[in-house]
Amino acid sequence: SQQGEEDPQALSIQEGENATMNCSYKTSINNLQWYRQNSGRGLVHLILIRSNEREKHSGRLRVTLDTSKKSSSLLITASRAADTASYFCATSQGGSEKLVFGKGTKLTVNP
């Protein structure tokens, strides 16, 4: 069953704007990972945040995690047309390495 729920389902912005995507989950997690998928291709790993972390940065990406609210957000700053893709969060729980994915947010960055 789906663990994460991203919102919005779709987001359209102009180049240079910031994009924020949210992910909520239902049970306790070990970590949460964000992925990007371009046009039905393979997934590109963006960032992992552990359950004891609150914020991580990687280039133009900023991820936050609020375990009390069971939610995470992915912020892409100064977006580019090349950021157009679907973004998924995925969680791992307990002693399992398997990932449970959210439904994804489809981001369109207009030039």
Add this chain to the structure above:
Amino acid sequence: SAVISQKPSRDICQRGTSLTIQCQVDSQVTMMFWYRQQPGQSLTLIATANQGSEATYESGFVIDKFPISRPNLTFSTLTVSNMSPEDSSIYLCSVRHGSLEQYFGPGTRLTVT
């Protein structure tokens, strides 16, 4: 990170036939995972493949339909058997390499007619 390749990248198959998808990793990994992504949907785990043991299937997936082999620590295959149009999906393998991150192959886009 691990470099993962899949073959074929895409295929169009007839109903009732089977297709075997290969996944090759450039380093040894203990666990490999197979996911399915139906059109417009998110990813769902099919099974976890450990070298030297039977694959562990998730609810809704059975070995007769999706037999998996894991002959060594760098390679795995997933077969989609007796295909129907509902099997049209992207199939992806993934591995956990080193730390906690999981990395994915480029996927195999399957269309069943």
